[in-house]
Amino acid sequence: MRPEPLLSVRDLRIAFDGVEAVRGLSFDVRPREVLAVVGESGAGKSLTARALLGMLPPDATTSGTVRLLGETDLAAQRGRRIALVPQDALSALSPVHTVGDQLAAAVRSVTRVSRKEARARAVAALDRVGIPDAARKARAYPHEYSGGMRQRAVIAMATVNAPDVLVADEPTTALDEERREQVLSVLGEQREAVGAALVLVTHDLEVVGRHADRALVMYAGRLTELGPAKEVLGRPLAPYTAGLLASLPRYAPAGRRLPTLPGTPPAPGALPEGCAFAPRCPLAADACHHEEPEPQRLDERLVACHRQAEIPHPAVELFREEPHAAS
Known part of the structure; x- marks a missing residue:
């Protein structure tokens, strides 16, 4: 029997000045799973x-529901039941307080403990993420940490109160491959240590394949495809997912140019009629240009595509170019 979800999102809509940037999104996050949220820039x-954390900007208007263990007051749960691993560790940490003081403050913000106990928990959290000589480094300021150590410190801050859900928003952007794997490894270890689920926002499909249990593919603020990560990446049922995969170097045979998705994603206020991906889709038919597809369940997957039954295998062939003749 499948466990009840920790986090449940239903018909989430986020708009600015009446223009929707997230449009009717629904999904669940299960206990201890890693759900990757992927898509191009501007997908939402x-x-x-931010909606999961109750951190939307004040000019955003929302509808729909986001429930964390049945609760809808997400801001009250932030730091306690749900926590953020930010993209930019340096800007996330205060430059005028030591790292240890910031972790101790995070502890005392949700738990009534002495300053001494909060400090001890802060040092233990830094030690768990592999900060050497944690007691001494807790007295250091963020600028005295290396970039990799700062990233570990924000993971320690996110996990210090053993939340039920971690939300990591592009935590490896601008990192080289070695540093990226180190950060993801530490994040995975800490998620396991506190028994948390992880929502991993990323544009890197290679990361999804190695670290995620399920993948949610978004385009123009909507769900395009959702299902087990290995199935979504191994046999995509939406042309957009296939286009993202086709742009990976490992799918480019010798003699063929690395393909890219044609065109660009539409702006939220300038969506085409019908399926938002239709102007870029090699399988688009008349219905695609006039009727927006609703997500349909196919076994363990949800797919929003009129032409999903027509997708070839391997689907990346939709976007491959013909070999170029030798010059």
Whole structure:
């Protein structure tokens, strides 16, 4: 029997000045799972992550529901039951307080403990993420940490109160491959240590394949495809997912140019009629240009595509170019 979701999102809509940037998004996050949220820039990934944390900007208007363990007051749960691993560790940490003081403040913000106990928990959290000589480094300021150590410190801050859900918004952007794997490894270890689920916002499909249990693919603020990560990446049922995969170097045979998705994503206020992806889709038919597809359940997957039954295997062939003749 499938466990009840920790986090339940139903018909989430986020708008600015009447223009919707997230449009009717629904999904669940299960206990201890890793759900990757992927898509191009402007898909609505980070806005969705902020909605989960109750951190949307004041000029945003929302409808729909986001429930964390049945509760809808997300801001009250932030730091206690749900926590953020930010993209930019340096800007997330205060430059005028030591790292240890900031972690101790995070502890005392949700738990009535002495300053000494909060400090001890802060040092233990830094030690768990692999900060060497944690007691001494707790007395250091963020600028005295290396970039990798700062990223570990914000993971320690997110996990210090053992939340039920972690939300990591592009935590490896601008990191080289070695540093990226180190950060993801630490994040995974800490998620396991506190028994948390993880919502991982990323544009990196290679990361999804290695670290996620399920993948939610977004385009123009809506769900395009949702299902087990290995199935979504192994046999996509939406042309947009296939286009993202086709742009990966490992799918480019010798003699063929690395393909890219044609065109660009539409602006939220300038969506085409019908399916938002239709102007870029090689399978688009008349219905695609006139009727927006609703997500349909196919076994363990949800797919929003009129032409999903027509997708070839491998689907990346939809976007491959013909070999170029030798010059």
